Amino acid sequence: MSAIPHLFRPMKLRSVETRNRVVISPMCQYSAHDGHLEDWHLVNLGRFAIGGAGIVFTEATAVQKGGRITHGCLGLWTDSQIPGHARIAQFALRNGAIPAIQLGHAGRKAGMQRPWFGNGPLTEEDFARGDMPWSPVGPSAIPVAHGWPVPHALSVDEIATLVEDFAVAAQRALAAGYKIVEIHGAHGYLLHSFLSPLSNRRTDAYGGDLEGRMRLALEIAAAVRAVWPDELPLFFRTSAVDGTPEGWQLDDTVVLARALKAIGVDVMDCSSSGIAGAATAGATGKRQPGFQVPYAERVREEADMPTMAVGLITHPEQAEAILQRGQADLIAIAREALVNPMWALHAARTLGFDTDFATWPEQSGWWLAGREKTSDFYEPE
Ligand SMILES: Cc1cc2nc3c(=O)[nH]c(=O)nc-3n(C[C@H](O)[C@H](O)[C@H](O)COP(=O)(O)O)c2cc1C
Numbered sequence: 001m002s003a004i005p006h007l008f009r010p011m012k013l014r015s016v017e018t019r020n021r022v023v024i025s026p027m028c029q030y031s032a033h034d035g036h037l038e039d040w041h042l043v044n045l046g047r048f049a050i051g052g053a054g055i056v057f058t059e060a061t062a063v064q065k066g067g068r069i070t071h072g073c074l075g076l077w078t079d080s081q082i083p084g085h086a087r088i089a090q091f092a093l094r095n096g097a098i099p100a101i102q103l104g105h106a107g108r109k110a111g112m113q114r115p116w117f118g119n120g121p122l123t124e125e126d127f128a129r130g131d132m133p134w135s136p137v138g139p140s141a142i143p144v145a146h147g148w149p150v151p152h153a154l155s156v157d158e159i160a161t162l163v164e165d166f167a168v169a170a171q172r173a174l175a176a177g178y179k180i181v182e183i184h185g186a187h188g189y190l191l192h193s194f195l196s197p198l199s200n201r202r203t204d205a206y207g208g209d210l211e212g213r214m215r216l217a218l219e220i221a222a223a224v225r226a227v228w229p230d231e232l233p234l235f236f237r238t239s240a241v242d243g244t245p246e247g248w249q250l251d252d253t254v255v256l257a258r259a260l261k262a263i264g265v266d267v268m269d270c271s272s273s274g275i276a277g278a279a280t281a282g283a284t285g286k287r288q289p290g291f292q293v294p295y296a297e298r299v300r301e302e303a304d305m306p307t308m309a310v311g312l313i314t315h316p317e318q319a320e321a322i323l324q325r326g327q328a329d330l331i332a333i334a335r336e337a338l339v340n341p342m343w344a345l346h347a348a349r350t351l352g353f354d355t356d357f358a359t360w361p362e363q364s365g366w367w368l369a370g371r372e373k374t375s376d377f378y379e380p381e
Contacts (some may be wrong), residue, residue: 005351006323007331008314012053013266013306015229016179018054018098018330024343025310025334026057026102026182026237028073030114032215034334035062035075035139037084038134040204042175048337052344056092058085058101060184063169064162067105067190070114071131075257076103076169082176095361100180101173101231102237103166103224104130107190108138108151108199119213121148134138138193139200139207159206161218167223167323169264174228181228182235183265187274192239195256196248196275214256218263225264235258235308240295250277257303264306267310267330272297287312290322297327316347 008020031040041058048056062068062075075081085101092099106112112259113119113126122133137158138151154162155231170181185191194216195200200207206215221236227236240253249253257268271294300307309328313319319331337343348354356373357365 005026005320005353008348008353009322011306011329012232012332013180015160016098018288019096020052020348021343022053022319022347023055023100023308023330023332024048024053024337025056025332026059026184027334027338028069028173029074030070030072031320032072035065035068035073036081037074037088040346041074041084041093041186042087046095047341048090049092049095051340051342052359053097053337055100055180057180057182057332058088058099059168060106060189061106062369063103063105065164066110066134066137067195068111068113069109069189072114076101076172076176077165079172080174085173085176085178089179093177094181099178100182100235101176101178102182102184103169103173104184105162105166106118106136107188108142108144108148109189110134110136111149112321124309130350133152138190139202140248141197142201143293144188144304147275149150151206153202155179155202156206159219161215163223166220167227170224170228174232176373180233182237183217183224184237184267185217185271186237186239186271187275188239189274191220191361192248192275195252198242198244198275200248210252210255214259218257218259221260221263221265225309228238233266234264235269236265237271239269239272239274240299241272241291242275246260250295253295254302254364257299257305261303262271267306267308268296268299268303269310269332270299270328271310277318278287289314289318295320295326297325300326306330311333316350319347320351322342345360 011018064077089099089291097328136151137154143150143152195213200213242248289312295311296307306329306331310332314336357369
C-alpha cells in the first residue's frame, strides 16, 4: 500500500490527471462587467492554482446573457468573452492545476441582487445603482418565493435554443483551454427548477413525472457531451435533495446520476437545496461538518460513478477520512479556500505528504524549507 494520503493521490479522469483530489468549488465573484472577466478573476483563481489545488473551478458562467444570476456574473455567451477565460485556464495549467468551468443558467433566479446588496430580487436601490431587472425564465410561471418575479415559462422552441447555447458555450470553454466542464444543475437555478416538482408544473414532455422533469438536464448533458472532446471529463452539480417531502429526493438523484452516467457524465458533484430561496442565503439552523457527504456516498455507491463531496469540509483529516471511507472521489473546498487559498499545500504538510515544502511553488518552497532548517520560531508563553 502506498503511503501517499488519499487526498494527494492523483486522479485520472479520461485523459486528464489531477495532481491531487482537492478541488476549488465554483464561487461567484459578482465582479464581471457585461459577463467579461476582470483582473480580479485571474488573481482570485490564480491564488488557488498557486495554492496547490488539483482542480480549480471558474464560477457559474452563464450560457445566455439572461442566464446570469447578477449583473456581475460571468458569461460565455459570446466569443469576446473567451480571451479572459483563456488567461485563467493558461495560468492554472502552468501552475499545475486543472482549469475547470461551471456552465449554467440562473433561470428563475436570474437578475438577483449581488449578495452584499441583499441577495434577493432587485429593488429600487439596485436600479439606482444601474442594476436594472430583466425577465427571468423557468419551467412554469411560479416564482422562487413570495416577492420574487414571476418567470416566463420557457416554450419548447426556447428550450431547444437553450440546449444549443449550452453546447456552444462548452465549445467556447474548450477554445479557452478549460479541461473540465461542469453543468450547473443545482441551487434552484434553471436545470434544478426543471428537475424539482416544486417548481416544474409543466404538462408537456419537459414536466410531469421524473422522466419528463429530467429531460432538460439530460438533453443538455447529451448536447454538451457531443461537443466536449471524448478525452475530457464532464461533471454535473446536483442539489441532491430539496429538503422537503414534496420536493426532489435523494432517490431521484440516484436515478438522474445513472442516466447522466449513461450519457457520458464522469463525476456527480453533490450539493443540495436552493429551490425556494437564494442559494447563498444562510441556512436556518446550524449545519454540520460534511453535511452533504452522505449524498456523494449514496450516489457513488448506487449509480456506481465517481462523486465529489462538498459542504463544510474544512480540515485535511476530515477530507482524508471521506476519501478513505470511500464516500467520494474528490473533495471540493469553497469558503475555507477563501480563508486559506493555500489550503491544499497546508493539507499536504498536515497529512505528512510534504515535509519540506517540496510541493510548494518553486518561487517560495526553497526559501521556506531553508527558513525551517535555520530558524527558531516564536512560541507563545
Ligand atoms: C462566494 C461563493 C460563491 C459561490 N458560487 C457558486 C457557484 O458559482 N456555483 C455553485 O455551484 N456554487 C457556488 N457556491 C457554493 C460553493 O461552491 C459550495 O458548494 C458551498 O459554499 C459549500 O462549500 P463550503 O462549505 O466549502 O463553502 C458559492 C459559494 C460561495 C461562498
